Structure formats: structure tokens, C-alpha cells
Amino acid sequence: MGNILKPHIYNTPEELPKNIQIIDIFDNSLKELFILENPQFKERWDKKAFGTYITRKNISPNWIHYPWRKLVVKTLPKDLYFRVRTCRNRNIITEKEQKAYHSSSVGIIGMSIGSATLSSLVATGGPGVIHIADDDTIEISNLNRMSASLLDVGKNKVEVAAQRAWEVDPYLNIHLYSKITEANLLAFLLGENRVDIVIDAMDNLSLKVYLRKVCKKHKIPVLMATSNGDNSIIDVERYDLNSTTTIFNGRLEENELIHMSSFTQKEWIEKAVKIADSTLLVERVLESLTQVGSTLSGVPQLSTTVNLSAAAISYIVRNITSGSEVPSGRFIFGLDYIFNNQHE
Numbered sequence: 001m002g003n004i005l006k007p008h009i010y011n012t013p014e015e016l017p018k019n020i021q022i023i024d025i026f027d028n029s030l031k032e033l034f035i036l037e038n039p040q041f042k043e044r045w046d047k048k049a050f051g052t053y054i055t056r057k058n059i060s061p062n063w064i065h066y067p068w069r070k071l072v073v074k075t076l077p078k079d080l081y082f083r084v085r086t087c088r089n090r091n092i093i094t095e096k097e098q099k100a101y102h103s104s105s106v107g108i109i110g111m112s113i114g115s116a117t118l119s120s121l122v123a124t125g126g127p128g129v130i131h132i133a134d135d136d137t138i139e140i141s142n143l144n145r146m147s148a149s150l151l152d153v154g155k156n157k158v159e160v161a162a163q164r165a166w167e168v169d170p171y172l173n174i175h176l177y178s179k180i181t182e183a184n185l186l187a188f189l190l191g192e193n194r195v196d197i198v199i200d201a202m203d204n205l206s207l208k209v210y211l212r213k214v215c216k217k218h219k220i221p222v223l224m225a226t227s228n229g230d231n232s233i234i235d236v237e238r239y240d241l242n243s244t245t246t247i248f249n250g251r252l253e254e255n256e257l258i259h260m261s262s263f264t265q266k267e268w269i270e271k272a273v274k275i276a277d278s279t280l281l282v283e284r285v286l287e288s289l290t291q292v293g294s295t296l297s298g299v300p301q302l303s304t305t306v307n308l309s310a311a312a313i314s315y316i317v318r319n320i321t322s323g324s325e326v327p328s329g330r331f332i333f334g335l336d337y338i339f340n341n342q343h344e
Helices: 026-037 047-057 078-085 095-102 114-123 140-144 157-168 185-190 205-218 265-276 283-289 303-321 335-343
Strands: 008-010 021-024 062-066 071-075 105-109 129-133 173-177 197-200 222-228 231-237 329-334
Touching: 026 047, 026 071, 026 078, 062 157, 095 303, 105 114, 105 185, 114 129, 114 157, 114 303, 129 157, 129 185, 157 173, 185 205, 197 205, 197 303, 205 222, 205 265, 222 265, 222 303, 231 303, 231 335, 303 329, 329 335
Parallel strands: 021 071, 105 129, 105 197, 129 173, 197 222
Antiparallel strands: 008 062, 062 071, 222 231, 231 329
């Protein structure tokens, strides 16, 4: 995807654009790093010990230019920045797990729901290489669930998602795709950086099937979250572990979507419900699906559920990349299951 504004990383202030605003967080970052390595000084600051530490470490800053913000941030170099940024993950995520998690690569197709997953992965120090794809632009109706603002309406979803991720970690290697088709899917999955896991957050049902065929061939696991009112349905397909794993864990035959491009909206909903399993969908979702195209303009989704799903997907990615056994299958959880069941 061309003409995308990305952060530029400079090693010296002489390289910076002229007359640019600079936000200097370097000194404060050094103090955070010092406390991280010397936690005994958090409650009793020792200026002399800090001075000795700074002299001994001799750390040079980086200047991060955010062209879409028209400013520069002076901060720590890559490895030290990542260490400070993820220090509060310890020891819920061990150092070994964090390294494996960040050393991985992931692909996310669909940036409406997928943007929440991207945010969760980035915030937890997840994959350092990320491929994201979406051909749509942000509309006001996306703001109930997407990590974006009114100022982003009309912008490309992948551009906004990537720039928000870079504002958390400017050192991320993010590849942007304006659209995913059968023609460029292999490049998305296996191009310059092969993805270890792909997250399916798209609406195109025929492409969902093609994605799984390709991932099965190349042994790439597929994760998918389905919003179910205040609950989430998570599908895990471990094509990397078992070549006989069936698409959608056996809930739909491949040939059912061959003519997907000619399906009516009603037929699309019927297939989508079959993938989700109507016996699992809550009453309000089932009722809403019958009204799409008449009294409803689209399938309802909530930010709270999207964020629950994003947390679950991030957890699964972290466990797969760190070598934990996460089997293929379907996992169901949500707020209704927790709170309503307490009163039964």
C-alpha cells in the first residue's frame, strides 16, 4: 500500500525536519529504565546512584518523527523502549514468553473488529511483524466498535489502525494491504515476512473458505472471533498441527460457498449463521439477523464484545507462539455466561 505516512526513526537531532515540534520523554524514560533494573530505589530515590547508572550505560536516544502528527518524540532506542514498555507484563508473561510472542508475525484481515485485536496485540507486546488488510474507509457507524475517532472518518481503516499501533510502538514492522483477494493472499501470508498465525475478521465468506484452503496447505493456524451479543465465539483451526483439520471445524462444506458472489443478503446471513451455529446465538442476535435489510442496516456488534474477543485472540496468539498447546476447536464465553448464570 503506497503513500502511507509511517514513523521515521532518526539517530541524531541534525537529521530532523526543520522547525518541528519535539516532545522529549528521554530523561523520564531513563528514570523508568533505572527503576526497572533497580526497583529498590522506587520508594527512596538515589540521585547519585542514578547518575552513576546513566554514565555507565551511556544510552543514546532515538528521535521518532510522526509525520501525521507533525511532531517528533525523543525516547529510548528499540530494545530498551520495548523492555520498559512491557515491564509491567512481568511475570504474568515470562521473559521467555514475551520474547517468543514478540518474535512472531501475525496477519489480520479486516480492520473493523480486527483493529481491536491489533490494539490488544500491540499493547501486550505481541508480534513485532504484523500484516493488516482492509479495503474500506471509516464511517461514523464504525465508531461503536473500532479504535478510531470522528477525526478519522473517511480515512482508510488500515492506515488509521497502523498509525495508532505505531503511536504505541514506533518500531513495529507493519505491512499494509488495501485489499485482500485470491490473487494477493499468498503475498499477504508468505511474502517478505511469512505470518505465523492469521486472524480472520472479514465478512467475505468465499474468501474465508479460500483463506483456509491456503492456510491448510501452508500449515498456518487460523483464528476467528464471532460476536454474539454480549458474548464471543472463538474458533481455532490449527492447520499447523493437523492437516486433516476441517474448515470452520466442520460446520460448513467448502462447496457451499462456491457461488458466494451471487448470493443474496438473505443467503449470506443463512451461511453466516450456519458457520456461527444458530443454537449458540443469543435471542437478540437471532432476532436482529431477521431484520437486516429491513429495519437494520447491518449485523449488530458491540465494542465491549469486540474487546473481549480481542483479548481472547491475543491470549491464544501468545500461547501458540510460546509453545503452549492450544487445540483446534470452538471456545464460548462472555458476559451473559458469567453474570446471568450466577442468578440461576
